[in-house]
Amino acid sequence: MASTSRVISKEKRNRNSTGDIEPKNAHSVNVRLCKSLFCNSKSYCKNNDCNDNYNNGFKEVCERIEYKSSEYKKGERKEKGVRISGETLGLDLECFARVLYRKKVSGEIVIRELCRFIDEERGKAIYQEIKNSEKIEDRFERYVSTYTPSNITAEISGLGCRGEGDFFIHRLIAAISCGDEKAELKLNVELDSRTQDDAGAVLIPRGRYDNKYDEDRDEKNRDNEKRDENKGYVVAAVDGMHSRLSSFPFLAGFHAARAALRDIMVKGARPIAFISDIHLANNGDVCKVFDYSAGIATVGELSNVPIVSGSTLRIGGDLVLGDRLTGCVGAIGYARRLLPRSATSVGDVLIMTEGSGGGTISTTAIFYGKKGIVKETLNLDFIKSANVILDMLEEKGFEKYAKMIHSMTDVTNGGIRGDAFELSEVSGCAIVLYEDKIRNAINKKVLKMLIELGIDPLGVSIDSLLLCVDKRIVDKISEAFEEKGVRYEIVGRVEDKY
Incomplete structure (x- = not known):
């Protein structure tokens, strides 16, 4: 051309x-x-x-x-x-x-x-x-092909900036996409955009997807088995790559994939599969697509989660000149029990694991010329921390304690300030945070960079695991984390909002 x-x-x-x-x-x-x-x-x-x-x-x-x-x-x-x-x-x-x-x-x-x-x-x-x-x-x-302009741009609204404007837009999207609550019940929807959770979940009713093995199993063993009323939940989430990582495709794929895994794991799900969507502008080098895919595959290989499907497209066909890359990664998982944000309760203790950041921290380090920070973000520490909790939930004899783990989330959407805002909204509780403890739970190199640049450490995504649990189980979680070498801090508590 x-x-x-x-x-x-x-x-x-x-x-x-x-x-x-x-x-x-x-x-x-x-x-x-x-x-x-x-x-x-x-x-x-x-x-x-x-x-x-x-x-x-x-x-x-x-x-x-x-x-x-x-x-x-x-x-x-x-x-x-x-x-x-x-x-x-x-x-x-x-x-x-x-x-x-x-x-x-x-x-x-x-x-x-x-x-x-x-x-x-x-x-x-x-x-x-x-x-x-x-x-x-x-x-x-003409009716289905046009839209009514609001005269409010993405910049003015704060779309994607993880502030109040962005949260407001999310609520409007939820109002459109979730539809009638009665209809949702018929579809067995347990979590969706209205709950402001990290992922969505659909109930798998008992008997609906029983396979031939279930039917042919020995009748005596089947009768003796204690089964729940349902067969669990399918949990799904999708995360877009950071918009400023277009020129750094491996990092874009890695962080988007890890974010998608985080979002389903904090709902109590074990990851099953990845799906990927990649869009490249007309003049972009196809090696960007390969590096982006390699970033996803790296997370998949290290966490034993396969990429099972995907899509590749050009941005605007041949009408958008340039080499911009964008895309998203979806993760699908299975859970026996969900850990929604709405289950956060008065009296809960907030436990946060150490975070080194992901796409946002990488982007900040690259464009501000901060050496050695990107390397700090390339880890699966969050997956390790979440697996500690999921292992505990599945451990025999732990059933009486399992219900004391009320909710989990990741510290991403506008930092812990944004997450606390959403937790408070959906649970009806007040979230009290200990700032000094939160700072202790941030990777030291990352924290130093944020302070030097004048960025609020409580207002940026640092990719920590945040648990809301009954105070009676704090010691058991502490022991499990320490045994696996997971750094953590008790960073807050939940009180009555009124």
Whole structure:
């Protein structure tokens, strides 16, 4: 695919012996390119007259974007122009063309602007597709194909930021996706988005999935066996990769897979399988897909959980230029008993295991240039800690204590502050936290980095296991953790909200 790039200087351009453009101005930009990319800027086309040449207001926008030439040695004044292309910018051609079309820019200009990145034939095709899709005539098709804008962007709402805005959006999604409670009961749904839990769960009724082995078993043994009224629960969760790990695919896959395992294990489930979904932009190297998959496979191999299914797609087909990678990992597990957040009770003690962080901490370390931190995040300590609790729940003779373990969660959604908020909401209890103990439960190197950067250690995902348990069982859990070498702290208590 051909792509074009231009560097236009305010001053006269010269060419060197290799034919490269050498702008005399060190802050040259592609003014026409900037004009297109910022066409929705208030300083551009105030009268929606997109046929105007560069107006003064838009020129100011362009001048604020300085593509400085790099690497000219001391004593040299020669500067190399920066070439800009659609691939470099990660341009969404469909969105780009649609914005121009909705601003009533003429088709000729839209096609001309598209042809800065692609050939004319494709430019014309994209414009025609946009034109057709903006004028759906059938009433029903138009109804199901359009949405009502809220005029609230993801940035303004805080989507994905694990704050109150994000939690509010989650509740709205739950209201849409969960439907009528009576219908949910018929489908045997035990946990869903309304419970603000880490994963969802569906009851497997007794007899519904009995296999031939069950039917042919010796009648006497079957009668003597004490069976529950149900055969357990299918537990499922999905976690998206960290959006800033697109250029670090192994880390993206590793942390997304580990997060998915965490989410089902804290509900009391043993992991059974992984599923994966990967999306790569048009110009992305396919090796990103392989490294992403290797990250998932590493977690799977170390925790004995296979990847059984997946999907690969391009982001926007061939209309999104760039190399952006995104995706998610799903985990499926089986539980005999669930540990929902809503079971948190007054009088409970909060126990938190040591956390070193995952995708968020890795991203912070990479982009702030903090050496040695990423290595600290590459572990399965959480899985080890959760297995200690699951082993206890399955241990013979432990039945009388099992019900004293009320709930488990992972310290991820907005840090322990966010988790405490959600625990309080769904349980109706007040959560009291001991800040000094929480800091002691954070990996020392990670904690040092957070303090240096002015990041609240209680407001960031550190990937610890958080238990809400009856105080009578604290000693037994402490012994089990110490036997397996799991570091932990008692970090809070649960009180009556009123």
